[in-house]
Amino acid sequence: MQKNDGMNYAPKGKPNPVVHPGEFVIAAVALDHGHIYGMVNGLIEAGATLKWVYDRDRAKAEAFARNYPQVTVAASEEEVLADPQVHLVAGAAVTSERCALGLRVMDAGKDYFTDKAPFTTLKQLESARAKVRETGRKYMVYYSERLHVESAVYAGQLIEQGAIGRVLQVTGFGPHRLNAPSRPEWFFQKQHYGGILCDIGSHQVEQFLFYAGCKQAEVLHSKVANYNNPDHPELEDFGDATLLGDNGATQYFRVDWFTPDGLGSWGDGRTIILGTEGYIELRKYIDIAHDRTGNHVYLVNQEGEYHFLVDGQVGYPFFGELILDCLNRTELAMTQEHAFMAAELCLKAQEMAMDVTRSGS
Numbered sequence: 001m002q003k004n005d006g007m008n009y010a011p012k013g014k015p016n017p018v019v020h021p022g023e024f025v026i027a028a029v030a031l032d033h034g035h036i037y038g039m040v041n042g043l044i045e046a047g048a049t050l051k052w053v054y055d056r057d058r059a060k061a062e063a064f065a066r067n068y069p070q071v072t073v074a075a076s077e078e079e080v081l082a083d084p085q086v087h088l089v090a091g092a093a094v095t096s097e098r099c100a101l102g103l104r105v106m107d108a109g110k111d112y113f114t115d116k117a118p119f120t121t122l123k124q125l126e127s128a129r130a131k132v133r134e135t136g137r138k139y140m141v142y143y144s145e146r147l148h149v150e151s152a153v154y155a156g157q158l159i160e161q162g163a164i165g166r167v168l169q170v171t172g173f174g175p176h177r178l179n180a181p182s183r184p185e186w187f188f189q190k191q192h193y194g195g196i197l198c199d200i201g202s203h204q205v206e207q208f209l210f211y212a213g214c215k216q217a218e219v220l221h222s223k224v225a226n227y228n229n230p231d232h233p234e235l236e237d238f239g240d241a242t243l244l245g246d247n248g249a250t251q252y253f254r255v256d257w258f259t260p261d262g263l264g265s266w267g268d269g270r271t272i273i274l275g276t277e278g279y280i281e282l283r284k285y286i287d288i289a290h291d292r293t294g295n296h297v298y299l300v301n302q303e304g305e306y307h308f309l310v311d312g313q314v315g316y317p318f319f320g321e322l323i324l325d326c327l328n329r330t331e332l333a334m335t336q337e338h339a340f341m342a343a344e345l346c347l348k349a350q351e352m353a354m355d356v357t358r359s360g361s
Contacts, residue, residue, distance in 0.1 A: 011038055011041065011042075011144075011148050011149075011316070012041050012045075013041075013042070013045050013315050013316050014045065014312075014315060015045045015047075016045060016046060016047075016315060016320060017045075017046060017047030017320075018046055018047050018320035018323055018324055019046075019047040019048070019323055019324075019327070020047070021047075021049055022049050023047070023049075023327075024047060024048045024049065024087050024088070024323050024326070024327060025048070025049045025051050025083075025085045025086050025087055025088075026040070026043055026048045026049065026050055026051070026086065026087065026088045026089070026090060027050070027051055027052035027053065027054070027074075027080045027083070027086050027088075027089050027090070028040055028050070028052070028053045028054075028064065028071075028089075028090050028091070029052075029053070029054045029055070029077055029080055029089050029090070029091045029093075029101065029105075030054075030055060030056075030091040030092060030093035030094075030097070030098075030101055031053070031055040031057075031060045031061065031064055031092060032055075032092055032093050032094045032097075032184065032186070033092040033093075033115050034092075035092050035115040035116075035142060035144060036064075036090065036091070036092035036115065037064075037067065038142070038144060038148055039090045039092065039113060039115065039142050040068065040090060042147075042148060042316055042318070042319035043088075043090065043113075043319050043322075043323065044068075045316070045319065046319035046320035046322075046323050047320070047323065048088075048319075048323060049070075050068055050070060050071050051071065051072060051083070051085065051086065052071065052072055052073075052074045052079070052080045052083065052086065053065060053068070053071045053072070053073055053074065054073070054074040054075075054076065054077050054079070054080050058073070061073045061074075077104070081104065081105065081108035081110070082108070086110055087110060087111060087326055087327070088110060088111040088112070088113055088138075088323075088326055089101075089105045089110050089111075089112055089113070090113045090114075091105075091112070091113070091114050091115070092114070092115035092142075093114075093115075094186045094192050095117055095120050095186075095192060095193050095194050095198075095199065096120045096186075096191060096192045096193075096194065098114045098115070098117075098118055098119065099118065099119050099120075099124035099125075099127060099128055101114070102114055102118075102128060102131075102139050103127065103128065103131050105137075106131050106132070106135045106137040106139065107131070107135065109135070109137070110137065111137050111138040111140065111326045112137065112138065112139050112140065113138075113140045113141075113142065113322070114139070114140070114141055114142065115141075115142045116141055116142055116143050116144070116199075116202045116203060116206075117194055117198050117199050117202040117343065117346065118139070118141045118202075118339070118343050119194075119198075119343050119347060120191070120192070120193070120194035120198060120347075121194075121347070122344070122347050122348075122351070125340060125343055125344055125347065128340070129340060132336060136329075138325070138326060138336060139336065139339065139340075140322060140333070140334065140336075140339060141202075141206075141334075141339045141342070141343065143202065143203055143206040143207075143339075143342065144203070145174065145203035145204075145207065145269060145284070146203070146206060146207050146210060147316065147318040147319075148316055148318075149269075149282075149284050149285075149294075149295065150295045150310045150311060150312070150313065150314040150315070150316070151282045151283070151284050151294065151295040151296060151297045151310055151314075152207070152271070152282060152284065153314050153315070153316065153317065153318075154295075154297050154308065154310045154313075154314050155211065155271070155273060155280050155282055155297060156210065156211065157314075158280060158297075158299060159211060159273070159275070159280075162277075163275075163277075163278065163280070163299060163301055164273065164274075164275030164276070164277050164278035164279055164280055164299070164301055165275040165276035165277030165278065166275055166276045167211055167212045167213065167249055167273055167274070167275050168212075168248075168249055168250070168274050168275060168276060169212075169249060169250050169251065169252075169273075169274040170207060170208045170211050170212055170249070170250075170251045170253075170271065170272070170273050170274075171251070171252050171253065171271070171272040171273075171274075172203075172204040172207060172208070172251070172252075172253035172254070172270070172271050172272075173253070173254055173255075173268070173269065173270045173271075174200050174201070174203055174204055174253065174254070174255040174256075174267065174269055175254075175255070175256050175257075175258060175259050175267045175268055175269070176200060176255070176256070176257055176259055176266060176267045177257070177259035177261075177263075177266045177267060178229075178237070178257040178258075178259075180229075180232070187235075188232040188234055188235050189234055190234040190235075190236075194347075194350065195224065195236055195239070195350040195353070196224055196236035196237070196238070196239035196255055196256075196257075196350075197222055197224060197236075197239045197241060197255070197346055197349045197350040197353055198346050198347055198349075198350040200255045201239055201241065201253065201255050201346045201349060201350070202342060202343060202346040204241075204251070204253035204255065204346075205217075205241075205243065205251075205253070205342045205345045205346045205349070206338075206339075206342035207271060208243060208245070208249075208251040208253070209245070209338060209341060209342055209345075210338070211271075211273050212245050212247065212249035212251070213247060213249075214245030214246055214247055214249060215246055215337070215341070216245070216246045216341060217243045217244060217245040217246060217251075217341075217345055218243065218244050218345075219241060219242075219243055219345060219348050219349045219352060220241075220242045220243060220244055221241065221242045222239070222240065222241035222242070222349040222350070222352055222353040222354070223239065223240060223241075223353050223354040223355070223356050224236040224238065224239040224350075224353045224354070224355055224356065225237065225238040225239070225355065225356040225357045226238075226357050227357060228258070229257075235257075237256060237257040237258065238254075238255075238256045238257075238258070238356075239254070239255050239256070239353065240252070240253060240254040240255070241253060241349040241353075243345065243349075263286065263288070264286055264292045265285040265286040265292075265294070266285070267285060268283075268285065268286060268288060269282075269283075269284040269285050270282060270283055270284065271284070275301075277301050277302055278299065278300050278301025278302065279299075279300055279301075280297065280298065280299050281297075281298040282296070282297055282298075283296040283298070284296075291309075293309065293311050294311060295309065295310045295311040295314075296308075296309055297309075297310055318333050318334070319333075321333035322334075
């Protein structure tokens with residue numbers, strides 16, 4: 001696992017299969033972002049059988065196959081979609097192309113699991129909503145900063161147990177290391193990546209909805225900037241937003257591409273969750289200047305102060321739940337509306353964002 005490079009961050013957990021071999025068959029299509037490896041790892045650990053891989057760039061597919069020797073490199077996307085054994089297609093396409101791939105997957109009678117952000121426009125979101133209604137298939141999203149981080153999973157369990165009472169406010173910080181020379185050209189083109197709030201902001205919005213128990217929310221304020229990357233004028237290297245949930249809970253989050261080289265991780269991701277009876281802080285990937293391991297959970301409530309190091313202790317239940325949801329047509333892992341609402345809010349935050357650098361020039 002690459003700890004210094006968020007684009008290739010692919011956690012590996014302990015195998016915890018919920019199905020027998022061959023009972024749930026998956027394929028990987030479109031390998032434009034390294035998150036596809038984390039998505040596939042999680043599904044395989046939960047018992048999925050990886051059968052196919054396809055990418056327009058055959059070299060990418062062959063590199064993928066070297067990591068997963070059990071997979072067959074398909075000659076075309078159509079070959080994958082025509083296979084009646086395939087239950088689910090996982091994809092990490094260029095962000096602006098993720099919706100179109102999902103529509104094709106659902107039209108083929110299969111469930112779809114895409115990297116975040118799932119859309120770059122509200123029009124894409126509406127077309128996906130319509131296709132879900134038409135086909136009854138799933139359009140699930142890899143919001144990895146909650147689903148594939150053990151401290152984030154554990155925080156959800158603590159909240160469910162009532163450890164901090166009712167959640168009132170969620171503050172999120174999602175800094176990332178840019179590593180500009182290693183990024184593909186599309187990463188710097190706004191029509192393809194969607195903007196910083198659409199992209200890495202989607203993690204933050206999804207966590208707010210989940211931890212605060214909101215069905216819906218509204219964006220109160222948002223702003224973006226390109227402070228330090230004049231060579232990439234369409235890149236936004238900073239963004240933040242404030243949201244109000246339908247139950248009165250609020251959120252502030254900040255995302256940026258300013259992780260300094262001296263940090264021993266690709267980003268010092270943190271989440272602070274305030275409740276009526278206490279608060280939780282997550283130091284997800286590192287506890288700076290103290291412990292280079294991740295998954296630190298700090299809890300303060302009426303009983304006392306606690307520190308839990310949960311690395312390797314909690315696992316990633318989402319993937320097994322998703323497999324069973326696909327087989328049983330349930331919504332235990334994540335409801336479809338939750339996945340879409342997180343996407344809708346980050347798109348709205350992006351659309352209404354003030355550009356600080358332009359307005360200040």
